[in-house]
Amino acid sequence: MNKRKNQVFVWPIYTRVIHWLIASTFTLSFIFSLKKNLLNLHVAVGIIFGLMLVYRIIWGFVGPRYATFNTFELSLAKLKFYFIEKVQNRWREIPAGHNPASSWFTLIVLSLGSIISITGLLLYGIQEGKGYLGFLNCHYYMYMDILFDIHMYLSYTLLVWVIIHISGVLVEQFYHKTGMLFAMITGYKKTKGIDSKPGKYKSSLTYVFLLISAMVFYVSIDGRNNPFVVSIYDQINYEQENPAYAHKCGTCHKLYPPFMLPASSWERIQDDISNHFGEEISPDHKKEDNRISLNEQRTIFAYLKENSADHSTRKISVRVMKSLDGARGRKSITKIQYWKDAHANVPPHIFRSKEVKRKANCFACHKNFDKGMLENIDIIYYK
Ligand code: HEC
Ligand code: HEC
Numbered sequence: 001m002n003k004r005k006n007q008v009f010v011w012p013i014y015t016r017v018i019h020w021l022i023a024s025t026f027t028l029s030f031i032f033s034l035k036k037n038l039l040n041l042h043v044a045v046g047i048i049f050g051l052m053l054v055y056r057i058i059w060g061f062v063g064p065r066y067a068t069f070n071t072f073e074l075s076l077a078k079l080k081f082y083f084i085e086k087v088q089n090r091w092r093e094i095p096a097g098h099n100p101a102s103s104w105f106t107l108i109v110l111s112l113g114s115i116i117s118i119t120g121l122l123l124y125g126i127q128e129g130k131g132y133l134g135f136l137n138c139h140y141y142m143y144m145d146i147l148f149d150i151h152m153y154l155s156y157t158l159l160v161w162v163i164i165h166i167s168g169v170l171v172e173q174f175y176h177k178t179g180m181l182f183a184m185i186t187g188y189k190k191t192k193g194i195d196s197k198p199g200k201y202k203s204s205l206t207y208v209f210l211l212i213s214a215m216v217f218y219v220s221i222d223g224r225n226n227p228f229v230v231s232i233y234d235q236i237n238y239e240q241e242n243p244a245y246a247h248k249c250g251t252c253h254k255l256y257p258p259f260m261l262p263a264s265s266w267e268r269i270q271d272d273i274s275n276h277f278g279e280e281i282s283p284d285h286k287k288e289d290n291r292i293s294l295n296e297q298r299t300i301f302a303y304l305k306e307n308s309a310d311h312s313t314r315k316i317s318v319r320v321m322k323s324l325d326g327a328r329g330r331k332s333i334t335k336i337q338y339w340k341d342a343h344a345n346v347p348p349h350i351f352r353s354k355e356v357k358r359k360a361n362c363f364a365c366h367k368n369f370d371k372g373m374l375e376n377i378d379i380i381y382y383k
Pocket of ligand 2: 316380
């Protein structure tokens with residue numbers, strides 16, 4: 001790009017690339033968070049967002065002119081003056097680097113963004129039992145709610161913050177006509193100052209960072225068997241764990257995983273086995289499907305209670321226990337408040353549709369649930 005009069009080169013290509021990557025990964029991860037089955041994509045772009053912030057923080061110390069933190073204008077008096085001058089003098093001269101407002105803006109984005117990225121990674125491990133931090137789930141599962149709240153509320157705060165920033169830039173662009181928007185595209189600002197001339201090794205640092213990010217992104221969107229997204233839970237082999245459960249309880253419906261309900265619920269189901277949701281189950285029923293011996297019932301329910309929600313740190317178990325708050329479990333999870341809340345956004349007619357038929361037919365909407373897996377990426381959203 002040719003340099004015109006009254007222009008300073010302030011943002012080298014990689015400062016601009018990083019700026020737009022931070023902006024776009026934040027926006028995309030926000031959009032992907034709206035559908036739970038896009039969790040892999042949410043995490044993949046979230047990781048890039050986090051890496052770009054790390055890079056931007058390093059850049060704040062070793063970056064080129066105008067990018068380093070020591071050029072930031074953080075005096076509150078100057079911030080106040082910046083706004084007063086903005087109102088009083090439409091044609092005021094702007095600084096080549098960060099003005100007081102954009103200095104504060106950048107620092108706050110970096111702080112909020114870092115907390116959002118860190119809580120996101122922790123949440124992925126602690127709540128979902130996935131990724132490199134999945135091992136934290138069994139120790140710190142009790143913090144999943146607080147982490148979720150911090151992650152979500154700070155993301156909304158950052159979104160509001162970004163909207164304020166965009167409005168500010170548009171005012172600069174179209175009212176003050178300082179061309180601030182174009183500066184982040186072309187690198188040139190309409191003002192006076194010394195051009196930024198970043199050296200070769202700084203450029204290489206950027207390319208290494210971008211390369212690592214691209215690799216991380218590629219790995220994390222793909223499947224479920226790489227260390228970035230792998231689950232700490234394996235599929236359950238009921239045949240191996242409890243053959244009686246696999247053979248006898250899987251005839252009328254697919255097998256519900258034991259961690260879905262608390263021991264008190266399994267106890268209720270056991271007590272009411274002769275009236276099992278309208279079906280009579282007994283040792284000498286004339287229909288094969290309904291015939292389960294007392295001995296088999298005992299081993300089945302011992303197995304279910306031993307592996308019930310009370311003994312699990314999976315998200316669904318922790319949330320079900322919390323929702324019961326010491327009360328005795330219901331026979332159906334669909335009567336437990338947590339389940340109702342989790343499905344509040346599912347239109348009621350979907351449960352009656354021909355693909356689903358009943359609320360308790362979890363298997364129609366949660367792929368691999370019959371194998372004991374309950375992952376967000378497996379949720380099917382019917383129209
Ligand atoms: C003869 C058929 C039949 C057999 C055998 C059977 N069930 Fe069921 N089960 C049902 C029906 C019908 C429902 C109700 C489904 C509904 O609400 O849509 C049900 C529902 C359930 C639910 C409730 C899921 C929920 O939270 O809403 C659980 C748990 C369950 N069965 C466990 C078992 C266990 C354990 C066994 C083996 C001891 C078993 N079932 C064997 C017919 C059967
Ligand atoms: C009609 C399809 C459907 C059925 C049937 C269904 N679910 Fe869901 N479930 C969903 C959808 C869709 C979501 C995500 C809702 C959202 O995005 O707000 C969800 C969310 C959940 C969540 C919360 C996941 C999270 O990350 O917060 C749990 C737990 C869950 N379902 C368990 C079950 C269980 C157990 C059953 C069976 C008793 C069941 N679901 C039956 C569609 C269904």
